[in-house]
Amino acid sequence: MATPHDISDNAAPRGHTHTRDKEATRRRLLDAAETVFAAKGYHGAAVDDIIAASASSKGGFYFHFANKEAIFFALIEALTPKLEAAVDRAIAAEADPVAQLDAALRVALETFSRHRRLSKILLVEAVGLGHGFDEKLLRVRGRFAAMIQRRLDLAVQAGRIAAMDTETVAWAWFGAVNEIVVRWLITGQPERLESVFPALRELLLRSIGAPPATPPASEGSARP
Amino acid sequence: MATPHDISDNAAPRGHTHTRDKEATRRRLLDAAETVFAAKGYHGAAVDDIIAASASSKGGFYFHFANKEAIFFALIEALTPKLEAAVDRAIAAEADPVAQLDAALRVALETFSRHRRLSKILLVEAVGLGHGFDEKLLRVRGRFAAMIQRRLDLAVQAGRIAAMDTETVAWAWFGAVNEIVVRWLITGQPERLESVFPALRELLLRSIGAPPATPPASEGSARP
DNA sequence: CCTTACAGACCGTCGCGTCGGTTTGAAGCG
């Protein structure tokens, strides 16, 4: 693979490529970390566990990552874009802001449901670690809240819903979904995460005063 | 000075103080644990820290508590009843189920706002500890969700709101409030936690299709 | 004098991070 370097220092010998497959071991480390962190939590996971699960070594690990924190955050920052992208794609497929929120909710639930480990790390293990962890994690969560808020603002602008404190609403929505998912992750209830979608969807849409009807021929002229 | 316990302190009316004051040191340990856990988190807090903050000793600590886990749970199980009691009292003061939910929300926000440390422990530090911690914690949270659900069920029975999946709604509500409080705890936004009450109240009540106007005489404008 | 409630020195473990060493592949060079 051609990974361009921004080594523009002087004009002379360029392109030093990799020796053994660097990027691959990094990937293996990250993959192993995902598994181990999800299984044992941040504190419960020893660096040696990750080493073992990745068929790598201490030296390899600390060559790629400064310390345990570093790989944890690298993991989170590699994972969230995937979630964001999935949600973004779902949003882009809809035109109406309310329908976008609806789609985002469905995709979010589906994604969490499909990627337990990712969800566990993002929503459970990454909480309450102290230090600057909490702030960092909150910023990540904030990105999602901001996504929601943006759609809400658009919906308000479009006159689809009344004006409101969209920031609070966005965080509340995130929290509501988060709690449902966390409960599912820890106690296995409900069996299928997606089964709460209808109730949650109805609840959330009603909470912003949007019509709960979106099926086929949707006409907003009906009197609630 | 007003120590953290202005909710309700329950002291033994009759004292058979056998040797030295046993119950008092236990209290001091618990108080110190509350402070230390809130400040440094579960893993960040060393038993020695709690010892130091309580002017006790290793021997004393392990006389009263089997291990670190034990004092943590003892703390949680000493704290939640206070919260529950406060909410219960607020609920009892109202007759209408919807008004009860309203009151519960207000009191919950007030209580969290007043007891940062308690909130931090219950809502942040106690998450993602692994082992059987998560399950236990979820059960504690479940008690609150159950409280909400009970009121919702009553409201449904009373015909105040339409039938719905009250369990999911209860958890979603809890999650919504939780997220707002956690955000406030970690980033100090919003400055005053209570400032989100109106928006949250409106949001939650609307989410169950309850009329958003219930306050006695808070506004002088038109009412249905 | 025996038990309860506590004190504080001590010990064993565990896990993070380091550090010298080794392999690997790409240049330099004749």
Next chain:
DNA sequence: CGCTTCAAACCGACGCGACGGTCTGTAAGG
């Protein structure tokens, strides 16, 4: 084209601090 060189990439034993838990000792009360 082989031989040397060099640094990037990787290995794994060890150090070392921290922290949970134990154990012996001791003041006080019955």
